[in-house]
Structure formats: structure tokens, C-alpha cells
Amino acid sequence: MLKKTQGIVLGAIRYKETSIIVKIFTRELGLKSYLVNGVRTQGNKSKIALYQPLTLLELVVYDKDTAGLQRISEAQVHRAHQLIPFDFTRTGIALFITEVISKSIYENYQNESLFDFLKECIIHLDSKEVHLAQFPLVFLIEKASYLGFAPREALGFLSESRSQPFSVSELTQAENYLAALMSSSFSNEAKIGKILRQKLLDHLLDFYSQHLDNPGNWKSLVILRQLNG
Known part of the structure; x- marks a missing residue:
């Protein structure tokens, strides 16, 4: 048919x-x-x-x-993509989100809401207005809700994980930043230091690994580190 x-x-x-x-x-x-x-x-x-x-x-x-x-x-x-194929940072992020999607769904898995979200993410990544530095974080936070394992509050992302890479002062900053991302999504204007942002990314990927079957190593993370400061 x-x-x-x-x-x-x-x-x-x-x-x-x-x-x-x-x-x-x-x-x-x-x-x-x-x-x-x-x-x-x-x-x-x-x-x-x-x-x-x-x-x-x-x-x-x-x-x-x-x-x-x-x-x-x-x-x-x-x-047609206008920017993703010609911008190294966008290309790196595209590889990253492709890997996250591929490790999160399985053959015949169907979810129209997730599809619509992913489509909007791709279009947003291809736009001039996107904040590239925080894009992977927002993507992971929001995608988790479509997969059914996102906490309701920012603290849940930090407490419901086996790894705790943050100092006491960093933990407060991380919670506040995650709360801002959860509130304003891709339009968030809040700033955070590069090192703490990278720690948050590692932490969220560990959070994903706990909820996915055999995700293995995140191969695209090395490329993302080099391109997305």
C-alpha cells in the first residue's frame, strides 16, 4: 500500500x-x-x-x-537546509542530535509529537537566530519529555543521575540555568561559563544513558567539544 x-x-x-x-x-x-x-x-x-x-x-x-x-x-x-551544511558548528550539532535520536528510538517506533518537535529543532538549527552554544542542552532537556523520562523541575535533572560532577556553588548555578532553559527553551538569553556548560552536557548525556538501552559512547561529543565552545 x-x-x-x-x-x-x-x-x-x-x-x-x-x-x-x-x-x-x-x-x-x-x-x-x-x-x-x-x-x-x-x-x-x-x-x-x-x-x-x-x-x-x-x-x-x-x-x-x-x-x-x-x-x-x-x-x-x-x-532545503540553508546553513547547516556550510557551518561547521551547525554541522557538528547536527551530527550530535542525529546520534541522540538514533540511540533513543527503535525500528517501527512511532511518535508524531516527537517527530514534530525534531522537525522544529532542525529548522531552528538552520536559522540565523539560534543560540548555538546552548542548543544541545535545550535539545536534550526537551527531547526527554517526548520520550517520557523528563523530570518536572530542573533539580530533577541534577538529582536523578548517578554522576554528580558539580561543586556546591556550581550546583546552584547549574540548577538556575537549567530552570531558565526549561522556561524559555531555545529563546533563552541566560549566560553560563563554558566549563560549567560542558559539565551540564556530560551530565545530561549520563542522565540519558540511564534511561536508554545500551547507548554506548557518544561518538559525536568529541566533535561537538571542538566546535561548540
């Missing part, structure tokens, strides 16, 4: 000589793996570009009840 849906590309791997298997988080159908034939040929560079991480797509797909790879009938860009 053919179905229309929007999708967020999470990644692709090579398959045989000219094909790829691409993971796409779709709005109506959930996380799916699709076999796309013939996109790795010399004349199909524009088609392979459709399947770069975090590309927002309009899709017509074959939806079968049987397990295994699905196929795409039609794919076109929903909204």
Missing part, C-alpha cells in the same frame, strides 16, 4: 554496488529502513543528496506489514 508521510533522515549505509539502506524517522509510520536502488551511480548525485542526515523529506512509500526493508516510491526535499 502506498502512503504519504514526512520523514527525517537519520543515516544511510552502502548496499551492494549502487544502492543504500537508509533509516528514516517518518511522522505517520515511525522509524523505518528503506532500500534505495541505483543512487550511488555517477548520474544520480542529486538523489544521494536526498539521504543526508537530518534532511527533511516528503515521501510516498510502500508500507507493508511484513518485517524487513521497505521501499520508497517518491522522495523530495520538504525544506
Whole structure:
């Protein structure tokens, strides 16, 4: 059966000589793996570009009840990125949030509210007005609510974790900053020192690791450290 849906590309791997298997988080159908034939040929560079991480797509797909790879009938860009591919910091953050998404959901997982949130995050990351330094923190805080394990108050993010990297004075600053982020989201104007912000990021990732099955190491964190001071 053919179905229309929007999708967020999470990644692709090579398959045989000219094909790829691409993971796409779709709005109506959930996380799916699709076999796309013939996109790795010399004349199909524009088609392979459709399947770069975090590309927002309009899709017509074959939806079968049987397990295994699905196929795409039609794919076109929903909204082309203007800044993410050309800005190293935005690219680093994009890699980071792609990894967080990929480790947080599983095959066939479907959540329209989460999809809408992720779509807005990607569009915001691609805008000129975004505060890049705090983007990963806000992303982790808000995404946790869509996954069902976000505390109601800032202190919960700090107390419901096995790691406590903060001094007494840092703990107060961290709580106040998290409360500001929870209150004003991506539009927050509060400032915090680089070292404490990095500690908060490590702490939130540890918080995520406690709630996810086998997340492993966060590989994109090294790149994020270098780009997002």
C-alpha cells in the first residue's frame, strides 16, 4: 500500500554496488529502513543528496506489514537546509542530535509529537537566530519529555543521575540555568561559563544513558567539544 508521510533522515549505509539502506524517522509510520536502488551511480548525485542526515523529506512509500526493508516510491526535499551544511558548528550539532535520536528510538517506533518537535529543532538549527552554544542542552532537556523520562523541575535533572560532577556553588548555578532553559527553551538569553556548560552536557548525556538501552559512547561529543565552545 502506498502512503504519504514526512520523514527525517537519520543515516544511510552502502548496499551492494549502487544502492543504500537508509533509516528514516517518518511522522505517520515511525522509524523505518528503506532500500534505495541505483543512487550511488555517477548520474544520480542529486538523489544521494536526498539521504543526508537530518534532511527533511516528503515521501510516498510502500508500507507493508511484513518485517524487513521497505521501499520508497517518491522522495523530495520538504525544506532545503540553508546553513547547516556550510557551518561547521551547525554541522557538528547536527551530527550530535542525529546520534541522540538514533540511540533513543527503535525500528517501527512511532511518535508524531516527537517527530514534530525534531522537525522544529532542525529548522531552528538552520536559522540565523539560534543560540548555538546552548542548543544541545535545550535539545536534550526537551527531547526527554517526548520520550517520557523528563523530570518536572530542573533539580530533577541534577538529582536523578548517578554522576554528580558539580561543586556546591556550581550546583546552584547549574540548577538556575537549567530552570531558565526549561522556561524559555531555545529563546533563552541566560549566560553560563563554558566549563560549567560542558559539565551540564556530560551530565545530561549520563542522565540519558540511564534511561536508554545500551547507548554506548557518544561518538559525536568529541566533535561537538571542538566546535561548540
